[in-house]
Amino acid sequence: MKGRILRDARKIFGEYGFHGTTTRMIAQKVGIDISTLYYHWGEKGDLYEAVVQDIFEDLRSKLVEVEKLIHGKPLSDRLKIALDIMTDYLFDNPEISNLTLFRYFAKTRSESVLEVKVPETMGNIAYSMGLVKDRKSVPVDAKIKMLALMNSIHNFISGESFFKILLDVDHEDYVKMVKETLAFIMVPAFGQGMKDIKTSE
Amino acid sequence: MKGRILRDARKIFGEYGFHGTTTRMIAQKVGIDISTLYYHWGEKGDLYEAVVQDIFEDLRSKLVEVEKLIHGKPLSDRLKIALDIMTDYLFDNPEISNLTLFRYFAKTRSESVLEVKVPETMGNIAYSMGLVKDRKSVPVDAKIKMLALMNSIHNFISGESFFKILLDVDHEDYVKMVKETLAFIMVPAFGQGMKDIKTSE
DNA sequence: AGGTGCTTCCATCAAGCGTTGGAGACTTTG
DNA sequence: CAAAGTCTCCAACGCTTGATGGAAGCACCT
Numbered sequence: 001m002k003g004r005i006l007r008d009a010r011k012i013f014g015e016y017g018f019h020g021t022t023t024r025m026i027a028q029k030v031g032i033d034i035s036t037l038y039y040h041w042g043e044k045g046d047l048y049e050a051v052v053q054d055i056f057e058d059l060r061s062k063l064v065e066v067e068k069l070i071h072g073k074p075l076s077d078r079l080k081i082a083l084d085i086m087t088d089y090l091f092d093n094p095e096i097s098n099l100t101l102f103r104y105f106a107k108t109r110s111e112s113v114l115e116v117k118v119p120e121t122m123g124n125i126a127y128s129m130g131l132v133k134d135r136k137s138v139p140v141d142a143k144i145k146m147l148a149l150m151n152s153i154h155n156f157i158s159g160e161s162f163f164k165i166l167l168d169v170d171h172e173d174y175v176k177m178v179k180e181t182l183a184f185i186m187v188p189a190f191g192q193g194m195k196d197i198k199t200s201e
Numbered sequence: 202m203k204g205r206i207l208r209d210a211r212k213i214f215g216e217y218g219f220h221g222t223t224t225r226m227i228a229q230k231v232g233i234d235i236s237t238l239y240y241h242w243g244e245k246g247d248l249y250e251a252v253v254q255d256i257f258e259d260l261r262s263k264l265v266e267v268e269k270l271i272h273g274k275p276l277s278d279r280l281k282i283a284l285d286i287m288t289d290y291l292f293d294n295p296e297i298s299n300l301t302l303f304r305y306f307a308k309t310r311s312e313s314v315l316e317v318k319v320p321e322t323m324g325n326i327a328y329s330m331g332l333v334k335d336r337k338s339v340p341v342d343a344k345i346k347m348l349a350l351m352n353s354i355h356n357f358i359s360g361e362s363f364f365k366i367l368l369d370v371d372h373e374d375y376v377k378m379v380k381e382t383l384a385f386i387m388v389p390a391f392g393q394g395m396k397d398i399k400t401s402e
Numbered sequence: 403a404g405g406t407g408c409t410t411c412c413a414t415c416a417a418g419c420g421t422t423g424g425a426g427a428c429t430t431t432g
Numbered sequence: 433c434a435a436a437g438t439c440t441c442c443a444a445c446g447c448t449t450g451a452t453g454g455a456a457g458c459a460c461c462t
Contacts (some may be wrong), residue, residue: 001409015308019220023450033411035452040409044450098306105302105359107216119367140368144382147364148353155352158306163348166320167341181345188389202439224420234441236422241439245420 002040005030010051014095017102018048052103055096060121062089067128075130076191082129083153083182090157091175097157122146129190152182203241206231211252215296218303219249253304256297261322263290268329276331277392283330284354284383291358292376298358323347330391350387357383
């Protein structure tokens with residue numbers, strides 16, 4: 001039950017954000033009384049924290065999976081494959097993108113432990129992309145590039161409902177266009193700008 | 202007074218989003234009673250619509266200004282200048298980025314007339330970037346590229362408070378890094394991928 | 403059968419929300 | 433000077449919110 005609540009809370013929080021979500025909405029989605037929800041998770045903020053923690057872990061383990069998959073391949077292949085897999089994964093779990101962006105852009109009320117772990121993750125992505133040689137000491141300019149990369153994907157996932165109407169395409173075409181656009185932008189940038197580092201491998 | 206309310210409402214809505222903002226917060230910021238606010242603007246949703254409309258017009262007129270400035274210049278210069286000016290402008294008016302992203306990513310409750318005007322704007326950007334030759338008939342793949350471009354900027358503006366801590370830099374360095382990163386990613390992409398169109402000018 | 407611990411629901415609370423009515427104050431008009 | 437109009441605030445409304453206390457159900461052990 002505790003897990004079921006967490007799973008449904010993810011979706012609701014992801015759609016409406018922290019303020020836009022009410023505990024009653026979550027309880028209704030699960031099909032239980034609100035007091036049952038409070039029994040298992042305590043206050044709303046605690047549940048939210050747990051949800052954020054949860055999606056963060058999911059995202060991180062997915063990134064590890066991708067890293068193993070692309071290891072050893074040439075740079076532009078690595079990037080294309082990673083983009084492809086991550087895009088598919090996030091389209092299947094849009095709450096991850098939604099909540100990540102919510103966390104970035106909406107006013108934070110209480111600083112959590114999570115914020116320390118995000119840079120670490122960005123460093124890991126930079127490493128598996130071959131942008132840096134040492135996982136431990138990642139320069140800020142590499143981190144901010146990975147941030148831009150990740151956010152571009154998140155944007156397209158979270159904005160789907162809006163952008164789909166705007167571009168007047170269906171889901172299938174939208175997914176295809178997103179992948180093409182991401183490749184169009186990212187491959188030249190990271191392919192070219194990184195050649196100096198690449199040759200030293 | 203009506204204008205003063207609009208100006209302050211922009212900031213509050215931009216920081217906390219629609220649900221995160223209360224009419225009392227806005228009134229307090231302006232320094233008036235809530236009923237005065239209601240006297241001038243009616244219900245919260247109407248004020249919010251007005252705010253969104255307002256920032257949209259601001260953004261559009263700024264884009265027109267940029268278009269005039271870069272007209273006739275070679276492509277990579279156009280892009281660099283446009284990025285530079287828009288980044289500075291949005292750092293000065295972060296509510297524009299905040300509200301734009303909020304509108305894209307948070308659940309919409311009532312479809313507005315605005316949504317029809319956004320694709321038109323994206324088409325105009327694509328035109329002034331030299332991506333398309335005809336302002337009237339802009340293909341979807343050009344629009345989605347402009348969307349990606351604009352969103353990348355918005356992301357860095359809206360996420361500043363979060364990313365600044367994450368990267369452990371101050372405002373000045375952050376702005377510098379953002380500009381470098383945007384140029385790093387966008388210039389190769391649009392410089393290379395667009396050469397075929399460029400030559401036909 | 404009775405007790406114990408865990409889980410669920412009903413009823414309810416105080417606080418905060420969006421919103422409104424009405425009474426004053428100040429300016430403009432006759 | 434009075435009347436009309438414009439603006440502002442105080443007080444309050446009904447409703448939704450996050451949150452809780454207590455009773456009922458259920459499985460398990462003795």
